[in-house]
Amino acid sequence: MNRAASAPGAEPSEGAAAAAARRREMVDRLNSILARYGLLVAFAVMILAFSLAKPDSFPTWDNTKSILTAAAPALIVAAGLTVPLVMQDFDLSFGSMIGLAGGAAVVLMSEDNWAWPAAAIVALALGLAVGLANGFLISYLGGSSFIITLAMGTVLVGLEYVFTDQETIFSGVAQGYIDIGQGEFLGLNNQIWIAAGIAIILWVLLDKSEVGRYMYAIGGNPEAARLSGVRIRRIRLTGFVIVAVCAAIVGILLTAQAASSVPNTGVPYLLPAFAAVFLGSAVFRPGEFNIPGTVVGVLFLGVIQTGLTMLQLETYVINLVQGAILIVAVLVSQLGQRAA
Amino acid sequence: MSPPAPPLVVVKGLVKRYPGVVALDHAEWAIAAGEVLGLVGKNGAGKSTLIKILAGATQPDEGEILIGGEPTHIHSPRQATKLGLSFVHQELADVPNLTVAENVELGLGYPKRLGVFLDRRRLRAKVRALLDRLGEEGIDPKARVDDLSVAHQRMVVIARGMAAEARLLVLDEPSASLSNEEIEQLHRVVRGLAEGGVGIVYVTHRLDEIFQITDRVSVMRDGKVVLSCPTDDLNKASLIAHITGSAEVAPEKRDRAVLTAERGEELLRVEGVTLPGVVEDVSFDVRAGELLGIAGLVGSGRTELVRLIVGADHRAAGRILVRGRDVRISSPSDSRRHGIVLLPEDRRRQGAVLDFSVRKNITLPVLPSFRPTRAVPLPQVRRERASARDMVSRLGIVAAGIEQPVRYLSGGNQQKVVLAKWLESGADVFIFDEPTHGIDVEGKDEVYRLMEELALAGRAVIFISSEFTELVGACNRVLVMREGRLVGELDGDDVTDQALVERCYADAAA
Numbered sequence: 103m104n105r106a107a108s109a110p111g112a113e114p115s116e117g118a119a120a121a122a123a124r125r126r127e128m129v130d131r132l133n134s135i136l137a138r139y140g141l142l143v144a145f146a147v148m149i150l151a152f153s154l155a156k157p158d159s160f161p162t163w164d165n166t167k168s169i170l171t172a173a174a175p176a177l178i179v180a181a182g183l184t185v186p187l188v189m190q191d192f193d194l195s196f197g198s199m200i201g202l203a204g205g206a207a208v209v210l211m212s213e214d215n216w217a218w219p220a221a222a223i224v225a226l227a228l229g230l231a232v233g234l235a236n237g238f239l240i241s242y243l244g245g246s247s248f249i250i251t252l253a254m255g256t257v258l259v260g261l262e263y264v265f266t267d268q269e270t271i272f273s274g275v276a277q278g279y280i281d282i283g284q285g286e287f288l289g290l291n292n293q294i295w296i297a298a299g300i301a302i303i304l305w306v307l308l309d310k311s312e313v314g315r316y317m318y319a320i321g322g323n324p325e326a327a328r329l330s331g332v333r334i335r336r337i338r339l340t341g342f343v344i345v346a347v348c349a350a351i352v353g354i355l356l357t358a359q360a361a362s363s364v365p366n367t368g369v370p371y372l373l374p375a376f377a378a379v380f381l382g383s384a385v386f387r388p389g390e391f392n393i394p395g396t397v398v399g400v401l402f403l404g405v406i407q408t409g410l411t412m413l414q415l416e417t418y419v420i421n422l423v424q425g426a427i428l429i430v431a432v433l434v435s436q437l438g439q440r441a442a
Numbered sequence: 443m444s445p446p447a448p449p450l451v452v453v454k455g456l457v458k459r460y461p462g463v464v465a466l467d468h469a470e471w472a473i474a475a476g477e478v479l480g481l482v483g484k485n486g487a488g489k490s491t492l493i494k495i496l497a498g499a500t501q502p503d504e505g506e507i508l509i510g511g512e513p514t515h516i517h518s519p520r521q522a523t524k525l526g527l528s529f530v531h532q533e534l535a536d537v538p539n540l541t542v543a544e545n546v547e548l549g550l551g552y553p554k555r556l557g558v559f560l561d562r563r564r565l566r567a568k569v570r571a572l573l574d575r576l577g578e579e580g581i582d583p584k585a586r587v588d589d590l591s592v593a594h595q596r597m598v599v600i601a602r603g604m605a606a607e608a609r610l611l612v613l614d615e616p617s618a619s620l621s622n623e624e625i626e627q628l629h630r631v632v633r634g635l636a637e638g639g640v641g642i643v644y645v646t647h648r649l650d651e652i653f654q655i656t657d658r659v660s661v662m663r664d665g666k667v668v669l670s671c672p673t674d675d676l677n678k679a680s681l682i683a684h685i686t687g688s689a690e691v692a693p694e695k696r697d698r699a700v701l702t703a704e705r706g707e708e709l710l711r712v713e714g715v716t717l718p719g720v721v722e723d724v725s726f727d728v729r730a731g732e733l734l735g736i737a738g739l740v741g742s743g744r745t746e747l748v749r750l751i752v753g754a755d756h757r758a759a760g761r762i763l764v765r766g767r768d769v770r771i772s773s774p775s776d777s778r779r780h781g782i783v784l785l786p787e788d789r790r791r792q793g794a795v796l797d798f799s800v801r802k803n804i805t806l807p808v809l810p811s812f813r814p815t816r817a818v819p820l821p822q823v824r825r826e827r828a829s830a831r832d833m834v835s836r837l838g839i840v841a842a843g844i845e846q847p848v849r850y851l852s853g854g855n856q857q858k859v860v861l862a863k864w865l866e867s868g869a870d871v872f873i874f875d876e877p878t879h880g881i882d883v884e885g886k887d888e889v890y891r892l893m894e895e896l897a898l899a900g901r902a903v904i905f906i907s908s909e910f911t912e913l914v915g916a917c918n919r920v921l922v923m924r925e926g927r928l929v930g931e932l933d934g935d936d937v938t939d940q941a942l943v944e945r946c947y948a949d950a951a952a
Binding site for chain 2: 315
């Protein structure tokens with residue numbers, strides 16, 4: 103291109119200017135492609151790399167199924183979390199909500215002999231109640247979402263211990279309940295179908311529905327949204343309810359899969375969910391939290407986790423590599439974003 | 443013919459492209475020390491882009507800037523300050539929770555004791571002296587900036603420029619939302635600074651001001667500087683012709699005869715609306731087909747009054763009656779349901795969702811009308827697009843397309859998008875708070891026409907403005923507010939500039 107611009111015979115100034123403009127346009131376009139699809143490219147490269155390193159075990163149907171099954175609960179909470187994040191609201195309590203919902207359901211079955219559907223419904227109702235409480239405290243009473251949900255998380259851990267006495271419970275979990283987490287449908291674990299269903303519902307909600315548009319408007323400019331007649335308090339509350347109910351579903355799925363309840367199972371899901379949603383905000387619609395992006399973010403993290411484990415690296419190496427990949431992925435997509 | 447002193451700033455062949463638009467197209471421009479130069483042009487003509495480049499907020503794609511004859515690359519706002527370029531933007535750039543003194547000296551290195559501790563006394567004395575030099579004895583350096591009036595806040599920014607020893611001061615719509623008296627004071631300050639050798643760029647859409655204050659005028663159109671000449675060589679008509687690029691001249695006054703018909707049904711009645719200390723016991727009504735003006739100086743409680751009416755703020759007392767029925771309005775969504783909408787003054791903070799596209803902003807208040815069927819709340823994007831396109835062409839909104847984020851539009855076009863949002867809302871009562879603020883000549887005319895159309899279609903329109911001439915031109919009845927109270931009502935032929943001025947200032951002047 104340089105050669106063409108300075109070729110003898112061409113009007114030097116005009117030709118150079120046009121070439122410069124064309125070059126700039128190309129750089130812009132490249133940057134915006136990088137911003138939009140950089141994470142997808144990294145994802146593909148990673149899959150390829152793991153497949154080459156472990157050709158017998160990584161690129162197999164069994165492994166794919168196990169990655170997807172492991173990613174399913176992570177996707178459910180991450181998709182739920184995307185909703186309040188769109189409105190610039192944080193939820194740090196959903197990790198504890200997972201533990202509370204699972205613990206409560208198992209205790210009700212094993213100690214109080216409840217039928218499993220009733221126990222599951224109570225778990226979901228707890229999610230609903232906690233979401234309403236968070237939403238009320240934050241959007242109606244004006245608390246900071248960061249602090250309120252942090253505090254709520256502590257409260258929920260306390261409530262979980264009220265149910266479980268901080269003990270691991272293996273017995274008395276109904277088979278019907280266990281089947282929710284262990285059963286299969288069309289060759290795939292139920293959890294995958296449930297996660298896919300929730301992701302689709304939340305995608306339609308955020309991207310296709312009126313409420314979703316209002317949610318993005320609230321995230322962009324709450325005062326303009328309010329003056330446009332958007333009921334922002336009610337909608338923000340809805341966001342907290344959605345993430346809490348998603349967490350309750352995950353609580354049920356995890357205890358069902360394990361056929362037991364272990365204290366505080368949910369907290370490890372907290373940070374990866376945030377990581378996935380933020381990673382996802384770098385794909386498809388740079389700078390905006392969105393469900394398709396979240397799905398990619400969750401799968402990305404799931405593949406790293408499984409791939410690195412298969413390479414039989416020391417745990418500390420896995421931690422280092424996983425952290426480094428995350429940082430690089432986020433930076434690369436944001437660099438592109440700034441240019442675009 | 444060449445001036446004796448080297449020009450302060452010269453701009454040569456400046457080009458700036460944004461996705462889909464050429465904001466500056468080989469602009470050539472210059473300003474000398476000690477002159478007041480009026481910079482005018484329609485929204486999107488390139489004024490803001492030129493200013494942003496001088497401020498170091500964005501970089502030109504091509505071209506050259508000479509400062510004091512030296513080619514200079516302005517790569518950051520900090521460097522612009524160092525070069526002696528100072529800017530007073532439309533959106534005030536003070537830190538609201540700091541004091542006047544702390545704002546004026548912000549970033550310039552506060553005076554210190556023992557090299558560490560802030561020496562407040564010396565800081566205040568320094569700023570006091572500066573404000574006195576500007577003739578602003580009334581501003582207390584100890585006051586928090588968010589307690590000041592808009593006019594005083596703007597003075598604080600000007601004082602900051604002086605503290606940084608600015609050689610060039612760019613004022614972007616400095617008179618917006620100021621009262622006539624405040625504008626006169628502003629002009630005195632500007633004159634004083636120019637006599638002291640500072641070059642002043644005065645950006646405004648109020649053409650009267652150009653003739654009052656400037657020595658020279660530069661007109662921008664489509665990213666080019668199409669004219670630079672002494673102000674005395676122009677009159678209002680020829681200036682408008684240069685701005686619009688057409689020979690035809692906008693009418694000075696619009697014919698309001700159509701609106702003087704008998705008053706229709708009462709659509710909105712407000713009784714005893716009060717917020718202590720801000721709005722005191724205000725009552726009025728507005729009828730179908732009426733264009734009711736509310737005049738008043740900034741701080742007279744106009745904006746606060748209408749925010750109380752639509753439930754954006756909570757009133758301490760007062761009733762709202764819609765078509766004679768007492769209604770409960772405690773939030774903007776209640777007000778919207780009862781057919782009353784407010785088009786707010788501060789578009790960036792309250793009007794538009796900047797990251798949303800033109801389409802999504804326009805359809806936000808009326809999203810339910812795009813449902814495929816009543817029970818399915820999934821808006822049909824295709825119909826949204828059609829509606830947005832229609833609005834864009836009706837209001838002459840300049841954008842790369844309806845999917846362009848509003849953030850990238852010029853200020854006046856953002857304002858038009860905010861207007862467009864409400865026009866299809868099917869409301870009965872439209873409250874426009876300073877709708878022409880920052881809009882160019884043609885755009886203003888379009889806004890007047892829109893309000894008129896709404897009134898003719900049997901809606902009630904409330905029009906708030908601090909430009910009395912627009913109220914005189916547009917309204918058949920005008921209420922006057924002063925210090926939170928209704929102090930006068932003018933009807934029909936009694937609505938004159940003179941009468942409005944008298945009532946707004948009546949006691950304040952005494």
